[in-house]
Amino acid sequence: MSRLQILATEAEHAVEAGVTGGFWVDTAGIMLVLPLVAFLLILAVGKRMKYHGAEIAIGALAINSLWGTVLFVMNMTEGVLAQKTFEIARIGSDLVFELGWAVDGLSIMMYFLVNVVGLIVFIYAVGYMKDDIRVDWFFAAFSLFAGSMLILVGAPNLIQLIIGWEGVGLASYFLIGFYWEDMANVNAGNKAFMVNKIADVGLILGAIILGLAIGTFDFFDMSTAAFDHSEPLGAVAVVGGALLFFGAMGKSAQFPLHIWLPDAMAGPTPVSALMHAATMVTAGVYLMGRVFPLFEYLASDVRPWMVAIGAITLFAIGLLALVADDIKKVLAYSTVSQLGYMMTAMAAGGYTAGLFHLFTHAFFKALLFLGAGAVIHAVHSNNMSDMGGLRKAMPRTYWTFVVGSLSLAGILPLAGFWSKDEILVALGMEGYTAVMWIGIAGAFVTAFYMTRAVALTFHGDYKGHGHPHEAPAIMTVPLVALAIPSILFGFFNVPGWEIPGIGNFSEWLAVRVVPMGDEHSEAIDLVLAGSGLFAALLGIALGWMVWGKDRATQAERDRFEVPALYPLLRNKYYVDDLADGITAGTMGPVARFVNWVNDYVIDSIVNGAAFLTKSLGSFVYGVVDQRGVDGVVHGLGAGADGAGSALRKLQTGRIQQYAAGFVGGALALIVLFVFVI
Amino acid sequence: MELFETWALTLIVFLPLAGALLIGIIPKTNEMALKGTGLLVAVAAFVVSLGVIAQFDFSGLPYNTYQFEVDLPWIGAINANYHLGVDGISLPLLVLSTFVMVLAVIYSWNHWEEPHNPKTFLILMLILATGLNGTFLALDLVLFFIFFEVVLLPMYFMIGIWGDRSPRKIPGYGREVQTRLYAAIKFFLFTLFGSAFMLLGFLALYFQSGESGERTFSIPQLTDLGASGAFTGRFAFLVFLAMFLGFAVKVPMWPLHTWLPDAHTAAPTVGSVLLAAIMLKLGSYGFIRISLPILPEEAASWAPAIAILAVIGIIYGSLACLAQTDMKRLIAFSSVGHMGFVMLGIATMTDVGINAAIIGMVAHGLITGLLFFLAGSMSHRYHTREMSRLGGNMKLMPVMGGILAFTAMASLGLPGLAGFWGEFMSLIGAYNPLEGLSLGVFRTAMVLGAIGTVLTAAYMLYLLQQVNLGEPGEEWQGHEFRDVDRFEMTAWVPLIVLIVVIGFYPKVIFNATTDSVVSLVDMIFNSETVASLGSGG
Secondary structure, eight states: OOTTTOOOOOOOOOOOBBBBBSHHHHHHHHHHHHHHHHHHHHHHHHHTTTTHHHHHHHHHHHHHHHHHHHHHHHHHOOOEEEEEEEEEEEEETEEEEEEEESSSSHHHHHHHHHHHHHHHHHHHHHHHHHOOOHHHHHHHHHHHHHHHHHHTTOOSSSSHHHHHHHHHHHHHHHHHTTTSSSSHHHHHHHHHHHHHHHHHHHHHHHHHHHHHHHHOOOOHHHHHHHTTSOOTHHHHHHHHHHHHHHHHHHHHTTTTTGGHHGGGGGGGGGHHHHHIISGGGHHEEEHHHHHHHHIIIIIIIGHHHHHHHHHHIIIHHHHTTTTTBHHHHHHHHHHHHHHHHHHHHHHTTHHHHHHHHHHHHHHHHHHHHHHHHHHHHHHHHSBBBGOOOOHHHHHHHHHHHHHHHHHHHTTSHHHHHHHHHOOOOHHHHHTHHHHHHHHHHHHHHHHHHHHHHHHHHHHHHOOOOOOHHHHHHHHHHHHHHHHHHHHGGGGGGTTTOOBBBOOOOOHHHTOOOOOOOOOOOSSHHHHHHHHHHHHHHHHHHHHHHHSSSOSSSSSHHHSSSSSTTHHHTTTGGGGHHHHHHHHIIIIHHHHHHHIIIIIIIIHHHHHHHHHHHHHHHHHHHHHHGGGGHHHHHHHHHHHHHHHHHHHHHHTTTTTHHHHHHHHHHHHHHHHHIIIII | OOHHHHHHHHHHHHHHHHHHHHHHHHOOTTTHHHHHHHHHHHHHHHHHHHHHHHOOOOOOOOOOEEEEEEEEEEEGTTTTEEEEEEOTTTHHHHHHHHHHHHHHHHHHHHHHOTOOOOOOOHHHHHHHHHHHHHHHBBOOHHHHHHHHHHTTHHHHHHHHHHHHEEEOOOOTOOOOOEEEHHHHHHHHHHOOOOOHHHHHHHHHHHSSSSSTTTTOHHHHHHHHHHHOOOOOOOHHHHHHHHHHHHHHTTTTTTTSSSSHHHHHHSSOHHHHHHHHIIIHHHHHHHIIIIIIHHHHHHHHHHHHHHHHHHHHHHHHHHHHHHHHHHHHHHHHHHHHHHHHHHHHHHTTSSHHHHHHHHHHHHHHHHHHHHHHHHHHHHHHSSSBBBBTTTTOOHHHHHHHHHHHHHHHHHHOTTTTHHHHHHHHHHHHHHHOOOOSSOHHHHHHHHHHHHHHHHHHHHHHHHHHHHTSSSSOOGGTTTOOOOOOHHHHHHHHHHHHHHHHHHHHOOOOHHHHHHHHHHHHHHHHHHHHHHHHHHHHH
């Protein structure tokens, strides 16, 4: 029994955490604020600075990384559990909104991840964006993202989480559409925003339903209530849980709401690396972790459905990476697939497994994207058909990319192996054997498409134009900085083994208010680990057999795509087309119809009534006033003429007469009421 | 201090009117003096309203107690009094009104639309200010009605004289008319139509309030009577209906909203801003201040209908936005949707919902006010509001484009900005409406309202895509555009700051409103009322 493990009893949830306050905890909120300050500062003065405000953005994340790392280490050695909140609104006695920061195993893991990976990517971006446009805006929006993400992961309650959640969505919209001169990029940003907004309906309604039913939006209190079963919620918890999951499906790109993520690759590559691979898209998985006790103790009925969606995502979307030519799209589909792994694990009950994969994936996927960015920078194209043979010109990029690929493929002893294995184990232990085999098959697919990507990009002959060069040090050093954890961080959680003195990842995550009830293995399951590893090696071998040989022409390459699945995969299972068809086919006509109703139905009643009244007025006026014979003729004529002629008078200047008469009448009425009554 | 207590509200109401008179005697040619006087008066009213905040007792007085109260006999024959007072519900709206008026004067400093004439325009603005401030403070139905109506005239002239001169084809009719004339008349007639009924309702309340000689127009007294169950049955139904027509037109609630897109589109910029930021709130404020407290049971039985109309407004308004080609008309239609959330909040008849409505009103005032400022400044520069001709504004005027993007995000209810709380809390309120109200109706309303937020996002992104992004059109090549000038900046930055502050710290509003609203709901929907609701239907 580790000294960090939770000692929770049914009576009270005593938590043995060495640290519950002190300088680093009390000031942790600085991490949530600094990037936002940087955002404003860059907007204000970025244009005038040497590196267009990158200095400010990096400075903020460097300070943040200090906090993130110190807390991470403190949590490893002593365990940290605390929460700081302050009230921002109170309605009556029941409804309270708070902001603040939670400091526990889960949030500390994310503080470390977001800040450290963020810092590395920011530094890389200085090189990547060097000659680009609007660099100040780039770093401003990137800082806005970092701040929002930290608000999200630090959130002590659902309300603050929603604030951060929408904040990262906003930054994502800005950065996907960063090159907004081209409408294709704008549309990609819109698509991301709208798909997420649809999912957010689930998040917001789920938050309302659960918050009101449990009586709090606070995660710690919610967890405790769920663990206690102190609130007999029944169906409410299931509906609320399902709605929250729907929200998570949007941000974490689960089938069929994954369609925005591949399009999101329109943004600059560092954005893809940090936001659309390493951190932002894991927000849904993180949310599942935050409300895990809810699913564990109250809403477990939703779990099989969640597992199913995760399983579809991890396998079916992974296949799409087999046929993509755009290297960023390969990685994007891969990200969706890996998010599927994480979500499946969380859904099945593998708390540690899902979050550990989130952790390792952040490093190797960021590494792969940054490597892809270096390549794209060198060849000025995203398409692998314009690449090939780059291993000679770009050795550092090549070797780090290979490390990332092997880690992603799940090759022993790299980080990806351990975290993927943990997921397979969790699926098996929770009884999802079939899904476990899908996971193993997915490992084969992953290894296959990554081999293809490496072969097409770095092996064979160069097919592009010009002479590609290795990226500058400001870009390759971050690659190395990410390659090291991609190799080593798997050892944080080797089953049945603790790093002497500091325990292991599952214990660090175990610093929380209630037990999560997840199961993880006490020793390596050799058969399962071997199966997963075998699938990955098989994928690499087959991939190399097909793609290792240089094929000069596209037609030649095409013959080796999976022929039967080819049209289906190239068309992305037609999900995008379906979504486009639905929106284009309904929203436009419906909107135009509503507008038509407004102008021709409702307003016609109004105009008709006005016209009738006016006709009546003209008639009375004409009869009463003998000099207005002309008016009678006109008025009656207008009546016969229909609506048109009445409005003609508006144009011929008579409006002033009517207006004057009308205003006079109205004034008389007012005077009457005011002074005579 | 005593002196301030008794005079503060009167000053807030009548300083602008006095300023209007003063401007009346300043020669037309001395533009500086005209504008200076206008600004001075607007600032003075704002400063006094800040004084009211400073002296305000936030300790949670029960509903129906007012501060800074003035109650003097006025028209003895009908027992109408000059009765002003402020409480937690009206305070935020009052300050919003005085605040936006200052910004409007600053903005108009060098933004005069044809036919220029700052003198008359300023006079109209200040008369408008008197009407608006007065409506939020009046505690006597006659006084309320007069202020409510005073607002009409200046706005009518603003639209009719300074409005859009381009021809507009009225759908269903063959002829074209000048947009401003059609819109001005429509605005005036529509509102007058509503308020005629409202006046009938007020008179009916008066005659029902007691024996001859004891009758009253006093809102606090009528509230006490209402809470004790004095107005019920068919009488209450008719009175509520009459007042509903008056307030619903002003809000505006679907399907009485069609004056709004026309009026907004045609109005000069400052007119649109004042219309959106303050005037629309008179209707929803009327519901909270008059309809609910005086006729609580009737209000509760109307609640589902109001909720349904509100939700139709949300969905319908957002869909209509998606079909617009005119930037200003799109923003105008967005008000229908946003005010739908406000009315949904009120319809829940709960403390959460009514608080949501109030913060929603303030947020809408700030955000949509700013949107109309922007739309005005942009059409001033481009000489068109057709979104198909715009585009690439970020390139031509980056600062303006940035502010537009910010405001659009605020308008779509981005959490962390002011617009979020009203929408979110309306939905919370709709999940748990007043006991006895149909859960089916309100929870359906909640879901539809939440879907409405998606549509809101859709049209705001559409606006940004059309106006801000992409390459500028051919016709703007070589055209020099002036980005945001200092008057615009001065008028807009306070709005931006407030939108952020309220977004992250909504307590600045709730501090004032919560206690009043909670005690209002306690008072009018005590257990007896709720019980009779359950049994009586």
